[in-house]
Amino acid sequence: MAHGASFPYEQVAEIGGGAYGTVYKARDMESGKFVALKSVRVQTDQDGLPISTVREVALLKRLEQFEHPNVVRLMDVCATQRTDQETKVTLVFEHVDQDLKTYLEKAPAPGLSPVHIKNLMQQLLCGLAFLHSNRVMHRDLKPENILVTSQGQVKLADFGLARIYSCHMALTPVVVTLWYRPPEVLLQSSYATPVDIWSTGCIFAEMFRRKPLFCGESEVDQLGKIFEVIGLPSEEEWPNDVTISKKNFPPLFPRPITDFVPEINEQGAELMLEMLTFDPLRRISALNALEHDYFKEEETQVAKGNDIERNKSQSLSVT
Known part of the structure; x- marks a missing residue:
């Protein structure tokens, strides 16, 4: 899971907001390709990460190794500490129009x-x-x-x-x-x-x-x-x-x-x-x-x- 200030994605447009966070269309500044960013601001435990997000990420990572054509790809995970109690977790998915x-x-x-x-x-x-x-x-x-x-x-x-x-x-x-x-x-x-x-x-x-x-x-x-x-x-x-x-x-x-x-x-x-x-x-x-x-x-x-x-x-x- 990538931590820190360097965030290699540039937001282009908001795609939609669900119960679990907002989804943005963004550009990968290295490859130039479009991706979808799902950002969630989360209350953290003493280790600095929310259990629900850890579960989601672990699950997606486990499924990712099979590269199933009918499941969306998780390409990256970035976590940015905002305060002691809050972390911004961004899941980077392949972008589908x-x-x-x-x-x-x-x-x-x-x-x-x-x-x-x-x-x-x-x-x-x-x-x-x-x-x-x-x-x-x-x-x-x-x-x-x-x-x-x-x-x-x-x-x-x-x-x-x-x-x-x-x-x-x-x-x-x-x-x-x-x-x-x-x-x-x-x-x-x-x-x-x-x-x-x-x-x-x-x-x-x-x-x-x-x-x-x-x-x-x-x-x-x-x-x-x-x-x-x-x-x-x-x-x-x-x-x-x-x-x-x-x-x-x-x-x-x-x-x-x-x-x-x-x-x-x-x-x-x-x-x-x-x-x-x-x-x-x-x-x-x-x-x-x-x-x-x-x-x-x-x-x-x-x-x-x-x-x-x-x-x-x-x-x-x-x-």
Whole structure:
């Protein structure tokens, strides 16, 4: 981790601010290349570094050695002591021009083609299978945290909430933007990697709809919106360790996903429902999703410009 006054990056523009700090586009003054700087001002412990940032950096460094094509690259880390109690930590990432949210907004009507959506989904799942095989969950997947290069390459970004996990453990409930949060997080139950699959199912629907699938205004409202689509779960499926009762919701039956995502084909609808499954233990995994029939048809078109098999074997070989 680089410390000290010499900071070889020149800020060019602010890209955006998240809950965890501001992101800037900058120029590497040595190479002239653009990079993305994620700066966080942090309260420090007696050793001068915040534990959450240390965790994020260690995680990114560990993943970096695999150079996965669908995970954003961490190029440098700089820490500048501001006061005894505060340090400015700057993570330097490769710069990607746009996120998936912008990419969907910029797509001319009627939106992305089904083949294009399939290609993006396949890359997203390759990145996710790689993370999950390394015992890492992202926990905040949403279109703003998925980058798309000008060549159409998908890169998962912003691992501020990622966390090496061990089995099912109760972690902070304040994760994952409300609209992409799975039921187990909304109910404050225990969770693991299936949280990312639920978020991916929501993003899958959004690629077709060009607007979010579930737009709740509170945790309970969000659950209500979810049950309007997938139906109210049975008593057996409802987790025991939660404060919100099933009685808070009217009895609702599942509706066909094509009522909400009319352009999707039969295999795509099937995969989407396997991602949007209430019980996390029955939700499809990223690796199994990559093997789904949805990706088998028109395989040559889908694989164009994307070395899928290499990605998958890489994600399998790093466990």
